[in-house]
Amino acid sequence: MLVIMAVIRERYLQTSTNYFVTSLAVADCLVGLVVMPFSALYEVLEHTWFFGVDWCDVWRSLDVLFSTASILNLCVISLDRYWAITDPITYPMRMSGRKAAFLIAAVWVCSGAISFPAIAWWRAVRLEEVPDYKCPFTENLEYIIFSSTISFYLPLFVMVFTYYRIYRAASIQTRSLKIGTKQVMRPGGELELTLRIHRGGTVRQRADACHGGCTPEEADQEPLTALQNNGLSRSSTRLTNVAHTKHVPKNFSLSKKIAKFAKEKKAAKTLGIVMGVFIVCWLPFFVVNLLSGICSSCITHEEIVNVVVTWLGWVNSSMNPVIYACWSRDFRRAFLRILCTCCPRKLRRKYQPQLRFKQSQYPLSTMMYSSVSQHEMCRL
Structure with a gap:
């Protein structure tokens, strides 16, 4: 119940x-x-x-x-x-x-x-x-x-x-996520390998890359990381780079x-x-x-x-x-909120759900990714 x-x-x-x-x-x-x-x-x-x-x-x-x-x-x-x-x-x-x-x-x-x-x-x-x-x-x-x-x-x-x-x-x-790549299991049993690209550098370097189109504060965002599935099979070999954009939100991160x-x-x-x-x-x-x-x-x-x-x-x-x-924190928090309905407001606030941010939908131009086959990855 x-x-x-x-x-x-x-x-x-x-x-x-x-x-x-x-x-x-x-x-x-x-x-x-x-x-x-x-x-x-x-x-x-x-x-x-x-x-x-x-x-x-x-x-x-x-x-x-x-x-x-x-x-x-x-x-x-x-x-x-x-x-x-x-x-x-x-x-x-x-x-x-x-x-x-x-x-x-x-x-x-x-x-x-x-x-x-x-x-x-x-x-x-x-x-x-x-x-x-x-x-x-x-x-x-x-x-x-x-x-x-x-x-x-x-x-x-x-x-x-x-x-x-x-x-x-x-x-x-x-x-794969921990070492910087992601393998996606397809329904047919094939593995798709996606290689994330990390763009680092100093504030000055990123500011220079803006060419006047953005401020250093805008450039000094968290390094861009993309883990999107590129739709290629394991046998394909293609490299795609999308241009750097003016603003990359911080919540789009590997962590x-x-x-x-x-x-x-x-x-x-x-x-x-x-x-x-x-x-x-x-x-x-x-x-x-x-x-x-x-x-x-x-x-x-x-x-x-x-x-x-x-x-x-x-x-x-x-x-x-x-x-x-015992095992689901979300359900445990909800159970406690229900059982503490008659408790003081201060106690009920303790079990308020954490703020949850929706994943933003970015157009293709805001992402940079590359995809290589597993054979090419082994050569790297």
């Missing part, structure tokens, strides 16, 4: 990634509000169900719906981070608000497709009578395999693959580029921890679920094991906000 309130209240949290996080938080919140209370009551009453067959089917369907939505949201978040880090230049255009809304809608539609229709089908083909005061779940092997694949195994494969690629691309770009990329990397690390907790919590359930459909006699104390792995999976829904609070 805190995650949802934070994204609604704080404008600096209203990004595409955090919209996916909000969708995840909604699914987790519904698991805690709708699914877990009835399950706890069912266990306390020693598997006695007092709410009728209809609500039993609805409750089971909601369990599948919300749990699957939580898992698929994690999958979409991993894809979002993969696109943001491996293709940072086109990512803002690719991940628009409309596309984020479409992906969130697709998550919930897909989750609904394997919950309510499947339970309704199972109820229609069920031959045996449901025992009184019981709420059994389907043991149909085909449904178990289908739902487990869509709800867990396929998203797990996507998340492991994307986080491996994220880690690999982040490591390459971090090293800010590195800081921005470090923040993206930290966000990916936070979501990687979320994925790790997700695997620990949900893998036992889906292994036991699949095994029970194939060979239920292979599981000793099956009833106890099912209860343990089911609740372990639901615990994952309560862990995600804790992880955000």
